[in-house]
Amino acid sequence: MPQSTxxxxxxxxxxxxxxxxxxxxxxxxxxxCAGYYGGALIGQSLKFPDSQLSLIWPPTAILLAALLLxxxxxxxxxxxxxxxxxxxxxxKDGVPLPGILSQLLGNFGQALLAAISVRYFVKGRLQLxxxxxxxxxxxxxxxxxxxxxxxxxxxxxxxxxxxxxYWYVWRARVLSNALSTLTIIPPILMVFGGGSAKPSCPxxxxxxxxxxxxxxxxxxxxxAFGNQAAVPALLYAPLPFLLLAAVRFEVxxxxxxxxxxxxxxFLSTSNGWGPFATQSAAETALSLQLFLITVFxxxxxxxxxxSERRERENALRDxxxxxxxxxxxxxxxxxxxxAQGKGFLVCPRWQELTGQNEDDANxxxxxxxxxxxxxxxxxxxxxxAMAQKRMYENEFQIRTRDGSYRYLHVEAVPxxxxxxAVHEWIGAAVDITxxxxxxxxxxxxxxxxAHVARINTIGxxxxxxxxxxxxxxxxxxxxxxxxxxxxTADPTSLTEVRAILQDxxxxxxxxxxxxxxxxxxxxxxxxEIAPLDLETILRDVVMLxxxxxxxxxxxxxxxxxxxxRRVYGDKIQLQQVLLNLLLNAFQAMKVCPINERQxxxxxxxxxxxxxxxxxxxxxxxxxxxxxxxxxxxFYTTKDNGLGLGLAISRSIVEAHGGRLWAQNNVERGATIxxxxxxxxxxx
Amino acid sequence: MKxxxxxxxxxxxxxSAALPATPEVFLVDDDPSVRxxxxxxxxxxxxxxxxxxxxxxxxxxxxxxxxxxCLVLDVRMPGLSGTDLQRELQILNxxxxxxxxxxxxxxxxxxxxxxxxxxxFLPKPVKDTDLLRAIEQALARAVRDRAERNELEDVLxxxxxxxxxxxxxxxxxxxxxxxxxxxxxxxxxxxTIKVHRARVMEKMQVDSLANLVRLxxxxxxxxxxxxxx
Numbered sequence: 001m002p003q004s005t006x007x008x009x010x011x012x013x014x015x016x017x018x019x020x021x022x023x024x025x026x027x028x029x030x031x032x033c034a035g036y037y038g039g040a041l042i043g044q045s046l047k048f049p050d051s052q053l054s055l056i057w058p059p060t061a062i063l064l065a066a067l068l069l070x071x072x073x074x075x076x077x078x079x080x081x082x083x084x085x086x087x088x089x090x091x092k093d094g095v096p097l098p099g100i101l102s103q104l105l106g107n108f109g110q111a112l113l114a115a116i117s118v119r120y121f122v123k124g125r126l127q128l129x130x131x132x133x134x135x136x137x138x139x140x141x142x143x144x145x146x147x148x149x150x151x152x153x154x155x156x157x158x159x160x161x162x163x164x165x166y167w168y169v170w171r172a173r174v175l176s177n178a179l180s181t182l183t184i185i186p187p188i189l190m191v192f193g194g195g196s197a198k199p200s201c202p203x204x205x206x207x208x209x210x211x212x213x214x215x216x217x218x219x220x221x222x223x224a225f226g227n228q229a230a231v232p233a234l235l236y237a238p239l240p241f242l243l244l245a246a247v248r249f250e251v252x253x254x255x256x257x258x259x260x261x262x263x264x265x266f267l268s269t270s271n272g273w274g275p276f277a278t279q280s281a282a283e284t285a286l287s288l289q290l291f292l293i294t295v296f297x298x299x300x301x302x303x304x305x306x307s308e309r310r311e312r313e314n315a316l317r318d319x320x321x322x323x324x325x326x327x328x329x330x331x332x333x334x335x336x337x338x339a340q341g342k343g344f345l346v347c348p349r350w351q352e353l354t355g356q357n358e359d360d361a362n363x364x365x366x367x368x369x370x371x372x373x374x375x376x377x378x379x380x381x382x383x384x385a386m387a388q389k390r391m392y393e394n395e396f397q398i399r400t401r402d403g404s405y406r407y408l409h410v411e412a413v414p415x416x417x418x419x420x421a422v423h424e425w426i427g428a429a430v431d432i433t434x435x436x437x438x439x440x441x442x443x444x445x446x447x448x449x450a451h452v453a454r455i456n457t458i459g460x461x462x463x464x465x466x467x468x469x470x471x472x473x474x475x476x477x478x479x480x481x482x483x484x485x486x487x488t489a490d491p492t493s494l495t496e497v498r499a500i501l502q503d504x505x506x507x508x509x510x511x512x513x514x515x516x517x518x519x520x521x522x523x524x525x526x527x528e529i530a531p532l533d534l535e536t537i538l539r540d541v542v543m544l545x546x547x548x549x550x551x552x553x554x555x556x557x558x559x560x561x562x563x564x565r566r567v568y569g570d571k572i573q574l575q576q577v578l579l580n581l582l583l584n585a586f587q588a589m590k591v592c593p594i595n596e597r598q599x600x601x602x603x604x605x606x607x608x609x610x611x612x613x614x615x616x617x618x619x620x621x622x623x624x625x626x627x628x629x630x631x632x633x634f635y636t637t638k639d640n641g642l643g644l645g646l647a648i649s650r651s652i653v654e655a656h657g658g659r660l661w662a663q664n665n666v667e668r669g670a671t672i673x674x675x676x677x678x679x680x681x682x683x
Numbered sequence: 684m685k686x687x688x689x690x691x692x693x694x695x696x697x698x699s700a701a702l703p704a705t706p707e708v709f710l711v712d713d714d715p716s717v718r719x720x721x722x723x724x725x726x727x728x729x730x731x732x733x734x735x736x737x738x739x740x741x742x743x744x745x746x747x748x749x750x751x752x753c754l755v756l757d758v759r760m761p762g763l764s765g766t767d768l769q770r771e772l773q774i775l776n777x778x779x780x781x782x783x784x785x786x787x788x789x790x791x792x793x794x795x796x797x798x799x800x801x802x803x804f805l806p807k808p809v810k811d812t813d814l815l816r817a818i819e820q821a822l823a824r825a826v827r828d829r830a831e832r833n834e835l836e837d838v839l840x841x842x843x844x845x846x847x848x849x850x851x852x853x854x855x856x857x858x859x860x861x862x863x864x865x866x867x868x869x870x871x872x873x874x875t876i877k878v879h880r881a882r883v884m885e886k887m888q889v890d891s892l893a894n895l896v897r898l899x900x901x902x903x904x905x906x907x908x909x910x911x912x
Contacts, residue, residue, distance in 0.1 A: 467759070467786040471714050474786070474808035478720035481811035485727035500723060507716050550713075550761045595762075 025074070028066075029081045035062040036082045039184075040089040046266055055266045055285060056259075057176050059086070060107045061184040064141060067115035068126055068185070069192055075115070079108055098160030106153030110177065114145035126193050128186050128251045129311070134304040138297065141185070146177040172282075175289040182296050183259045190252025209248065216241040217257055221264030225274035235275060235291075238264075242295070246303035254303045258296050265292065333429040337412075339422040341386050350429070355401040371397035371405055389414050389422055395432070407436040443527055446651055447573075451524045453644045454576050457583065458522055464547035469514050472507035479504050517544045520572055521579070527570050527655065531679040534567045534603055534611070535560045541578040542601070545586075552586045554597040561604025564611040566679040573652045574676065577660075580645040581615040581672050587638060588619030588670065610658060611678050616671040621664045630662060649674070708818055709779075711735045711768070712757040717807075721755065721784075721814070728815045730822075738763035742771065753802070753821035755814070758785035758792065766792065769799055780821035780828070784809050838898045841887045849886070852879040856892070857899040 039058030046055045059082075066078050083104065090100040117140035118126075128134045154170040157163040220237040238261050245257040268274040269284055276284045276291070327334045333349045342363045351357055354369040361369070367379045374396035385392035392412040397405045412427030458465070483500045486493065517540055535558075542549075542556050549556055567574075582599060589597040600616045622630065629635050631650050636643030646660075653660040658675035665671055708730045712718040715736070722732045735741040739762055741754075758765040765783055772778060783796050783804045793804040802824060803817035845853065848869075855865045862880065866873045889895045 463787060470786040470807050471717055474784075475714070475716040475720040477808040478717070478724045478811070478814075482720065482723035482727045485724070485811070489727070496723070500720075503716060503719060507720075510716070550759060553761065555761070 025077070028070075029077055032062065032066040032078055033081050033085050035059075035066075036085045037089060040085070044089075044093065046263075054176060055262060055288065056180045056183065058180055058184050059089075060111055060177060061180040062188070063107065064111040064114050064181065065185045065188040065192075067111055068118060068189070072115075072119065075112070079112075083108075096160070096162060099157065099162035102153065102156035102160050102162070106149055106156065106173075109152070110145045110149035113149060114141035114181070117141070117144055127189060128300070129304055129307040131301065131304050131308055134251070134301060137185075138182075138300075142178045142181050142297075146174045146181070150174045150177070168282075172286065175286060175293065179262070179289050179293055179296075182293065182300065183255050183262060186255035186300075187252045187259075190250055190255075210253070213241055213245055213249075213257065214260070216244075217260055218264065221261050222268070225265045225268035225276070239295070242299050243302070246299045247306045249303070250307055251300060251303045254299060258292070258299070262288075262292050333408075333431075335412075335427050335429070337425040337427070339386075339414075339424060341382065341425070353400050353406065354398055369398050371399060373397075385412070385414075386422070386425075389416065392425075392427070406431055406433045408432065443655070446648075446655065447524075447527050449644070450573055450576060450648050450652060453648045454521050454572075454579075457576070457579060457645070458518060460583070461545065461548055464545065464551055465514070465518055467551075468544075468547040469511055472511040472514070475507045476504050476511075479507070513543070521575060523572065525570075525572050527573065529568055529570055529656075532567050532569055532571055532574070534565050534613075534676075537571060537574055538578065538601055538603070541575050541582065545579065545582055548583070548586065549599075552590070552597065553594040554586050554589060554599055556582070557598060557600045559600065559602040561602075561606070561611070564604045564606035564678060567611060568677045568679045569656050570652075574656070577649040577652050577674065578613075578615070580649045581674075584645060584672070585615055585617035585619070588617045588621075591620055592618060606678055607675075609678050609680065610675040612673055612675050614671050614673050616665065616669065618665075618669040621668060622662060622670045627662055627664075631660075646672075707731045707733060707752045708755060708822075709733050709735065709741065709753070710755045711738055711741050711760070711765070712755075712784075713737060713760040714757070717757075721809075724811055724814065725755070725818060728818070730818065737761070738765065738768035738771075741768065752779070752825045753818060754779045754781045755818065756781050756783050758783055758796075759787075766796055766799075769796065769801065773799065780824040782814070782817040782821050784814070835901055838887075838901050841898075842902055844886045845883060849879050849883050852876060853883045853887070853895070853899065854904055856880060856883065857896050857904055 036059045039062045043054040043057040043059060063078065063082055067075050070078060086104050086107070087100055090103065095103070118137055121136045121140075122133050126133065128137055150170050150173040153173060154163070154166050157169050158166050163169045217238055220241055224234050224237040242254070242257055242261065245254045265274070265276070265288055269276045269288055276288045327347065333347045333353075335347055335350065350361065354361075356366065356369055359365075364379055364382075367375050370378055378394055378396050381394050382392055384390075391414075392410070394410050395407065396410070397407055400406055408429045409432045410427060410429040412425045414422040415424050415426060417423040479500045483497045486496050486500075520540075521544075538558055538560065542558060578601070582601070585599040586597075589599070596618055598618055600614075602614045602616065604611060606612070630646050632643075633647040634643040635647075650660045653674045653676070656676050658677065660672065660674035662670055662672050708725050710718060710722055710725065710732055711734075712721065713736055718734050718736070722734050725732045735744065737760060738756075742763075756765040756768060763771070765781075765785070769781055778800065780802045781796075781800070782802050783793075784807055785792070785804070786807045796804050802821040803813075805813055805817060842850070851869060852865060855868060860868065862873050862876045865880075866876045869876070884890070884895065887895055887898055889898060
């Protein structure tokens with residue numbers, strides 16, 4: 001906010017009342033009195049010879065300016081202070097008392113009406129640099145107030161026999177007041193009205209420009225109004241300079257230029273020069289006023305609009321600079337592309353990292369900076385986003401200039417034009433290498449722990465697994481020996497031998513499957529998300545622990561939702577989760593009668609992008625304090641358990657973006673639920 | 684205390700079981716491919732085999748009282764296990780010679796099975812010679828058992844032909860009493876006892892006292908401590 005000492009405290013809105021010093025008030029009141037008195041003197045000096053009419057009558061305009069700047073509750077002070085000035089001036093001028101009074105009433109009434117009508121619409125800072133304020137000012141102060149008040153004042157003048165011709169007085173008063181208001185108030189507002197939001201510090205060139213403007217105006221004004229020949233075309237000589245003032249300077253400067261022009265016109269005309277000097281003094285005054293008003297009004301609007309535009313441009317430039325600074329200062333790489341994904345605007349950081357300039361990155365050029373494994377997928381995603389006009393989100397690795405790789409997370413949004421077409425794309429890329437590395441370390445540690453836990457589980461299962469493997473071996477051996485015996489007995493009968501060989505092949509495959517399942521679980525694989533068939537995973541695990549189930553006299557029931565079979569996940573780790581849950585269920589049902597031990601593994605329903613899997617036992621259920629404890633590491637109810645099974649299962653499920661929780665069944669036993677992401681793509 | 688009438692009742696139960704001409708091997712294993720393979724192996728040795736997927740299935744099918752020649756039984760099966768079936772058969776008085784096979788037998792389990800009368804306890808995978816020898820043993824035992832049962836049946840039939848008086852005389856004869864003492868015991872004369880005794884020897888188809896005592900022992904008439912009403 002402007003804090004200049006020249007700024008009147010009244011210029012501020014009443015709401016934002018400042019601590020005001022009485023001394024300052026007195027100063028302003030005195031200033032207005034002086035202005036009123038001086039204005040009257042100037043007004044009298046601008047009278048045409050042999051006429052009572054002034055070209056400009058500043059006092060009323062000065063009073064109006066004071067009222068516009070002061071809060072309405074102090075208006076009476078100004079009116080009271082100015083009244084004596086008015087009377088003194090008029091007495092000195094020899095105006096009869098009724099004339100003085102009617103003029104006083106007229107001037108005060110006009111100033112009040114104008115101030116009220118303007119202040120009704122414009123609160124706070126009052127500067128004529130916007131189109132809206134100017135139009136309110138022109139309608140209220142330049143047209144409405146002079147027209148209305150002059151109608152009454154002219155009547156009073158005629159009534160008090162000070163003047164005789166109503167319409168003549170009316171017209172003269174309207175024009176004089178309108179011109180005064182137009183030319184005098186803007187400079188006052190410019191100085192006292194609280195300047196523009198930004199304190200301007202004009203450069204040297206600005207002063208040179210101002211000097212040139214004044215010089216040009218004087219020259220052109222003299223040419224226009226001072227030529228003896230009264231060439232009407234020359235009237236417009238000052239116009240270019242006024243235009244210059246309107247476009248390059250504030251409204252206040254324009255008003256001062258107008259004042260200067262008006263004064264030059266007055267000087268020439270009162271000397272009998274120029275195109276207006278041909279008529280009677282009264283006619284000259286009126287036509288000069290009319291001419292000046294019609295020239296000034298549009299120029300003022302031009303000035304207001306151009307300053308408004310200047311203001312907007314400044315704001316835009318500021319905001320642009322701010323955003324540019326923001327973009328440069330942020331760690332993000334910001335980029336832009338046109339609707340076809342071409343015309344990339346690349347930020348310096350990208351260039352620094354990849355060595356690609358804008359031409360290199362253009363179109364799909366940026367893809368070549370990516371890690372080969374990310375290239376095709378990323379290009380595809382970008383194509384998809386462009387086709388669907390949807391947000392593009394991706395993660396990839398880029399190869400930097402020094403040959404190392406960095407992870408970037410990229411997002412881009414389309415800027416959609418009103419017609420629905422994509423105007424352009426704005427994107428940002430963040431270097432997430434560090435987060436990625438931390439996440440990878442955590443992942444690695446979890447993988448290792450999971451692996452250890454799996455080995456442990458397989459160790460617990462070793463007896464059952466040996467049995468599982470022993471079954472096909474038994475069948476193979478017995479089949480082979482039976483075949484030998486058949487052949488010894490009757491070498492020609494091969495039917496039975498053929499069936500035996502087929503059985504041997506099958507049993508060998510079966511043994512191989514057992515070994516594969518065990519090896520899968522024991523393998524130390526990296527966490528790898530891939531599309532999986534949920535039912536296959538379930539069956540694999542159920543087969544793996546088939547012998548253990550027999551040993552525990554447990555019956556396993558599988559209920560697979562055919563609609564939700566394809567999931568995304570790490571095969572080994574999902575199997576580990578199931579294995580843990582099933583073995584826990586076996587454990588929980590040790591207390592049950594043999595023929596009631598049943599575990600139900602149910603998949604579905606799918607909800608959103610997840611499918612739920614429930615492992616339900618008929619054991620004794622969980623005590624309320626166990627519902628949470630069971631997920632804590634090293635909590636176990638087994639004699640030789642590590643207490644890691646559920647904790648690891650939960651962390652595995654969470655690494656899949658799912659959830660794992662326990663709940664007691666209504667009848668008996670407990671159910672462990674978990675969710676895994678569904679695989680939506682149809683390949 | 685069993686008396687002779689009770690023995691006669693027992694005899695009826697046993698005699699209703701008709702053994703097939705060829706001894707049959709019954710095989711119970713839950714694993715279909717193991718079952719098929721073992722069945723083939725047993726068949727290759729010339730035995731008739733009937734297979735069952737579970738102990739319950741075996742119990743249900745054999746509930747008509749038909750006797751098995753021998754049973755090859757997997758220890759670990761869902762539901763009723765092999766050892767459970769062994770116990771169940773004993774309770775039902777349907778003892779059969781059993782050859783156990785198991786994937787992971789332990790010593791207590793095998794001891795328990797052997798004590799309960801198992802012929803053998805073989806680990807899987809089982810060698811053909813081991814299994815077939817065990818089956819031969821089991822069948823031999825079944826034959827022996829059957830012979831014994833047949834003899835018992837025969838003896839019981841002969842005992843049945845005796846009159847109550849002759850039975851009384853036989854019991855006392857087996858106890859080693861002289862004709863005179865028997866006559867005294869039964870309150871009659873020695874001459875009558877002599878006639879009874881000759882009848883007993885004739886009906887029991889024996890020619891010496893020693894043979895009579897052997898037969899009497901078979902049907903549970905003790906030579907010494909017997910009490911006579």
